[in-house]
Amino acid sequence: MRLDIQRTTNPAIIKLEAPVILVKGSYQFTTEEQAENSPLAKELLAIPFIKTVFISANFIALEALPIVEWDDVAQEVALQVEAYLRRGAPILIDNIPEEAVPLRKIPVTIYVESTPNPMAMKFVANKKLVSRVYEYKSAQEAAESPLAAALFKFPYVKEVFFDSNYISVIRQPKILWEEVMMELREFIRQYLMAGKPVVRVIVEDGDRPKGLPTLNDIYSRKIIAILDQYIKPAVSSDGGNIQFVSYDKESQVVKVLMQGACNGCPSSKLTLKQGIEAILREKMKNERIVVEAIN
CATH class of the missing domain: 3.30.1370.70 (Scaffold protein Nfu/NifU, N-terminal domain)
Structure with missing residues (x-):
């Protein structure tokens, strides 16, 4: 670690x-x-x-x-x-006397941002929540994340996405954000103030985030570098993420995974063609590149 x-x-x-x-x-x-x-x-x-x-x-x-x-x-x-x-040595021993080690509430503020995806809302905290992205499409997938599991208990929550200092929540259809937005905002704020964990994952040195391919191809590494520098900051500001999946040398097809608010967004096709594809063609000096989303 x-x-x-x-x-x-x-x-x-x-x-x-x-x-x-x-x-x-x-x-x-x-x-x-x-x-x-x-x-x-x-x-x-x-x-x-x-x-x-x-x-x-x-x-x-x-x-x-x-x-x-x-x-x-x-x-x-x-x-x-x-x-x-x-070494796996303990940080804390169970049953710490409160008078010896006081538990303190953490000051947390949460503000809400709309996204280009009308089904997704972005809840931004004044503190870092996670060190990499996590995406959960169901309560069953959220076993490693106490916060995601708690959010799925709200019947109108369809998907949960964590990145850096924000949470993107995708709602179920037929629910208006105006009806549930403040309830979710206050729940997240109280949860984080209590110091409860966002995710419980043990990541050893050398482990790779889920879904990230092992890369030996220099061309693929260049594509990822361009996505990280020119694309990810923009989509992150909209509550989403785009992850490289694969590159085919024969067809020149770059496959990506749309996550968070980007997944299911009405403007995602425009983002793929006029955004990612255009930038990759320019930076890689290759007009044959085609970008496809696997979801």
Whole structure:
């Protein structure tokens, strides 16, 4: 498991962000006695310059004493935490006394954005939710995601899509967003404020996101690079995602998967031809390229 080192507005504090949910809730430790029920926090507080350890959802925040600069020690500390997590050692021990380690609600705001797909609505959070995309088309598929499973309990939810800091929800037909939008918004806000996990997935080093092909073809790698740079930011802003599936050298056909709000969107064909196909032809200098969606 690799941790991403992130700076904060406080120069004394850094965040070590994980690609998966680490804990349910939020915990703060300032002494080794407080950390009796958190072996990881206890180990970190034993480092002479660590003043405070804060563990929440998918990150560990560390406050250093003014005797050091994070530029000098952040990488070393991150490697130490990565090694700890790889060993499978516990982050928290069950039944942590509330008086010793207070559970804190996380401030969360959610705002709603419409998308080009009238069946999809985008719920944007003021915090990162996931490190890669997740798509669920049914409650059965959502076993790894407590939040998606909870959303499918609403009878009007048809599909759920997570990416970075937002959730795209596709509704069932014959339901108006005006009737359910605020209910979903408040439910998501309360869920995230409680520190509950979005997904529960263990991703080991070298694992690949579901559906992503193994690539040995340089041409395919170039196509993916173009999609990542020129296409994905635009479709992400509309609550969706486009994922490369395959490239056929003989037919020059590039197959992609439309996800989130892009799936079933009335303008998706226009996006394929005037957007993706046109950009790939220009950047690859190949007018024979044809883009097809597999869904």
